[in-house]
Each structure stands twice: as C-alpha cells, then as structure tokens.
Amino acid sequence: MKLCSPLLLGLAAALSSAFVISPPHIWTKLILTHHWPSTFCSMEHPVCHPNISYWTLHGLWPDKGIACNSSWHFNSSQIEDLLPDMKKSWPDLLNPSSAAFWKYEWQKHGTCAAKAASLNSQHKYFSKALELYHKLDLDSILKKFDIIPSETYYKLSQIEGVIENFYNVKPKIQCVHPSKNADVQILGQIEICFNPDFTLMDCEKQFATEKMSKGDWHNLIADNKASGFSVCDHDMPVYYPPPS
Ligand SMILES: *[C@@H]1O[C@H](CO)[C@@H](O)[C@H](O)[C@H]1NC(C)=O
Ligand SMILES: *[C@@H]1O[C@H](CO)[C@@H](O)[C@H](O)[C@H]1NC(C)=O
Ligand SMILES: *[C@@H]1O[C@H](CO)[C@@H](O)[C@H](O)[C@H]1NC(C)=O
Numbered sequence: 001m002k003l004c005s006p007l008l009l010g011l012a013a014a015l016s017s018a019f020v021i022s023p024p025h026i027w028t029k030l031i032l033t034h035h036w037p038s039t040f041c042s043m044e045h046p047v048c049h050p051n052i053s054y055w056t057l058h059g060l061w062p063d064k065g066i067a068c069n070s071s072w073h074f075n076s077s078q079i080e081d082l083l084p085d086m087k088k089s090w091p092d093l094l095n096p097s098s099a100a101f102w103k104y105e106w107q108k109h110g111t112c113a114a115k116a117a118s119l120n121s122q123h124k125y126f127s128k129a130l131e132l133y134h135k136l137d138l139d140s141i142l143k144k145f146d147i148i149p150s151e152t153y154y155k156l157s158q159i160e161g162v163i164e165n166f167y168n169v170k171p172k173i174q175c176v177h178p179s180k181n182a183d184v185q186i187l188g189q190i191e192i193c194f195n196p197d198f199t200l201m202d203c204e205k206q207f208a209t210e211k212m213s214k215g216d217w218h219n220l221i222a223d224n225k226a227s228g229f230s231v232c233d234h235d236m237p238v239y240y241p242p243p244s
Contacts, residue, residue: 026115027062029201030194031172032132034058034139037093038149038241039176039188043228048093053149053243054139057090058189059105060129065112072111074103078122085130102126116196128198136192141166153184153237167192172203175232187240188229 035058037050076099079086092101106122113119119128145162147154156173163171171192175185193203232238 026196027064027112028196029063030113030132030196030198031061031063031191031203032057032059032129032136032194033061034133034190034192036188036240038243039186040093041244042186042241043176043188047095050093050243052091052093055142055190056093057129057133059109060113060125060132061109062113062115065115067108068112068115070107070111072107072114074099074106074110075122076102079126082123082126082130086126089130089133090126118196118198132194132198136167138163138190138192147240149240149242151242153239154187156232156234156236156238159187159238159240163190163192167200169193169200170202170204173232174229175238176228177230177233183236184239185232185236187232187238 034055036055037052041048041050076083079102086102087096090102092098094101106125110119110122110125113125114121119125142148142159142162145166147159147162160171160173163173169192171190173187174189174191176188177185191203193201195201
C-alpha cells in the first residue's frame, strides 16, 4: 500500500496545523492596533461613511491564541461606564450604533488576553485598551511632528521615524496596496506593542524570538490578509488620505 505519499502527508500536516488548538500558554506581547478610518472605509466597505479624522482603535491583540473561550460572551453592561469613550475611540466604522465590533474583538482576542490576571474581565480588557490608546495619543503625536493627511506623499521612513523617535520602540505600519502595479501605497494601520507589564516594546521582537505556534501565525496572517493590510513597503511612497 502506498497511502502515505509525501503529498498526502504534507496535506495532512497543513490541515492539522490549520485546525490546531493553541495550548493554553499565556501571551507575551500585546499589540495595540490603530486604524485610519478613511483608508479602512475606502477598501471594501461601501456602507462605511467615516466622519472621523483621527486614528481610532482597532484592537488590543495578544500574540498567542485566537477565540480562547467561546462560552465567555460579550456583555456590554459590564462596560457601561466605558461606552462613551468606546464610541469615540473604538468606533465600529461600519455601524456606529452597534456593539458588534467590540463583541467580535472580545471573542477573538479579549478572551485570550484574559488569560492574564491583569486583563481577566471584560472591564479590565476594554479599559486597559482605552487607557493605552489615550496614553500613546498617537494621533496627536503624528500631528505634532507634521505627519498629517495630505495629497503629497510621505516616505515610510518619515512616519516610522516620528514614531520610533517619540516612543523609542519600533511600530508595525501597514498599508493597503491598491493593485499589483500601483506606484503608491495607502497608510492604513499602525501597531504599537506592549510587554505583559504594559511597558512599550518593539513590535518586531515577535519575529525574532519566534515563540508563536504555527496556528497563531496562520491566524495572524489570515487576519491581515482578510483585512487587506500588509506591512508597508519602504520603497514606495505612502499616501495618507485626508478624511472624505
Ligand atoms: C461630520 O463632521 C463635520 C465636521 O466635524 C460636521 O460638521 C458634520 O456635522 C459631521 N456630519 C455628521 C453626519 O456627523
Ligand atoms: C470561560 O469563561 C467562562 C465564563 O466567564 C468561565 O466560567 C470559564 O472558567 C472560562 N474557561 C476558561 C478555560 O477560562
Ligand atoms: C451582563 O452583565 C450584567 C452586569 O454584570 C448582568 O446583570 C447580566 O446578567 C449579564 N447578562 C448576561 C446575558 O450574562
């Protein structure tokens, strides 16, 4: 019998890694992701009409685990006191009056972040994300150093430089690449990373230390592909689109 051809073995390995359940080890990094509403809305979202001209929160993502506890349901009454700030800082750009975005982020990322005692409730998770977002104040820092939406293109190194100089850590900056042969990329997301004690760290460290499981990688890559973002290219001008 020749059932175990290399092809079949390879396929089996690929399938099992795609469906592997992450072991319950704890995360070692948190990624605070900001997105630029105009770019988000220009992508694939016809119903999205942003009237927001500042960087908003996309999420607070631990580097390990996706959807860690399906029985821990999102309950907005547990974050009642945070809702005014949530609506302003973490709006659902597709449906501003809905809590669907927060529910999604909680189920996918919050339940994994909650493995740490510091984030083991919905209130702790969402209030910490808001706290970090306000502490960074990324939108003001970019403005302060003259990185403002403009019809004139930036170099990626200008944007990166401002962030690295101010925070003293490396961010991960993501763009939309409108087409294969486009000569410009559109600024979309900025990730800033934190240690478990909520001090800043380089986002790239995750790639160097390589502690993620295959399943985690798979999920993170799938996440970014699905959203249409990829790491900005250093050799291509960056368009930072003014709010529409
Ligand atoms: C959009 O923002 C502008 C300027 O901030 C404001 O004047 C306008 O009323 C807003 N429109 C909506 C629909 O919120
Ligand atoms: C999942 O969440 C539920 C509801 O909060 C909780 O009772 C349970 O202990 C959690 N399970 C794990 C493995 O953390
Ligand atoms: C949501 O949280 C509130 C406040 O803690 C609680 O009273 C309520 O029962 C919860 N709802 C559900 C569906 O768990």
